[in-house]
Amino acid sequence: MKAGIDSGWFRRYGAGGARRRVLILPHAGGSAAYFHRWGREFGEDTEVLVARYPGRHVRIDEPFVLRMDELADAVTEALLPFLDLPLTLFGHSMGASVAYEVALRLEARHSVRLDGLHVSSRKAPHRLTPRALHREDDDALIAEVRRLGGTDGVPLDDPALRALVLPAIRADFTIVGTYGPRTAVPVGCPVHGYVGDQDPSLTETDMTAWADVAPLGYTQQVFRGGHFYLVEERDALIRALGGAPAGVR
Numbered sequence: 001m002k003a004g005i006d007s008g009w010f011r012r013y014g015a016g017g018a019r020r021r022v023l024i025l026p027h028a029g030g031s032a033a034y035f036h037r038w039g040r041e042f043g044e045d046t047e048v049l050v051a052r053y054p055g056r057h058v059r060i061d062e063p064f065v066l067r068m069d070e071l072a073d074a075v076t077e078a079l080l081p082f083l084d085l086p087l088t089l090f091g092h093s094m095g096a097s098v099a100y101e102v103a104l105r106l107e108a109r110h111s112v113r114l115d116g117l118h119v120s121s122r123k124a125p126h127r128l129t130p131r132a133l134h135r136e137d138d139d140a141l142i143a144e145v146r147r148l149g150g151t152d153g154v155p156l157d158d159p160a161l162r163a164l165v166l167p168a169i170r171a172d173f174t175i176v177g178t179y180g181p182r183t184a185v186p187v188g189c190p191v192h193g194y195v196g197d198q199d200p201s202l203t204e205t206d207m208t209a210w211a212d213v214a215p216l217g218y219t220q221q222v223f224r225g226g227h228f229y230l231v232e233e234r235d236a237l238i239r240a241l242g243g244a245p246a247g248v249r
Contacts, residue, residue: 013039014047020086020115022241023049023079025095025102027121028172029150030164033058040232043100043103051075057169062160064171068179072101079106086115087200090241092230093148094176096122103187114189117214118241121195123202124201126188126210127222128180132223134173138162141169141203147200184212193220 010023011032013024022042024035032050035177039048052146053071054062075098078088078104096119106112133144142156152164156162191214193207201216221240223233230237 003074007189009052009075010049010082011036011052012047012049013042014114014197016087017044018047020088020242021043021047021049021082022088022090022243023051023099025051025075025091026053027093027095027150028176029145029169030092030095030172031055031168038238041235042237042241046243047085049132049246051098051225052175053172055170055171062198064168066171066174066178068097068101072105072160074106074152076102076109079103079151080110083110083112086193087112088115088118088241090118090120091122092120093227094172096120097128097176097179100187102184105190111218114187116190116192117187118192118194119207119210120193120237121199121202122208122232123180124212125180125182126182126184126212127206127209128182130177132179134170134177138166139174142171151237186213186214186215190214190217190219192240193218194230194240195220195222196227197223198224199229200228225247 024038025186026032028032031050035050040048042048052059053065055064065074089099089103099117101121103114103117106114133141145156193210195202195204195207197204207220223229223236225232
């Protein structure tokens, strides 16, 4: 069993002897805690990093980041001590855009080529159609989170808990609402896309536009489910990322 190790921007899972790393970048309103179980479901040769965005959980006292470029710059700099092993990025929803921007920065600024860029439930940068939900009231934000299926409804029905989680959701929706569309700048690694067949925010065809930034190859896998298909399809998705969930090693 691998133990979690704290490290600033990232929650780390793994021990010495890893031969590769996977960085997971959460969705809007998400946190490292959401992916806690993932850190323990990869093989012993893989160290897993899960990004911890400012303003929540152990970073609750830090100011939120409100712009994509600022967030991508910070994640890129935080990754510099972790470039001694081959690196794969996985981002879900907003995290897919963060992963793409980090990939561009690693290549342009540090001559680092990823093993792979894995993007989930998010349109390609040049096909984005931002919405100004961050300017709407709390009820509108809650309605969108529920539409996407990102919560079981309990925290948002409790006034005290809602007051805790809504600032992070609004901050991340500000990032999403002020990012894109952007030029389709290619990345120097294969790109892999994942989408639920009942996602209310985009279609399988929408996801295929990621091929425009993937001259080294693009593959796509469709899962049963909505925007958060990865809850039910966690094991299959981890296998797609090169992991080995318990029971199938």
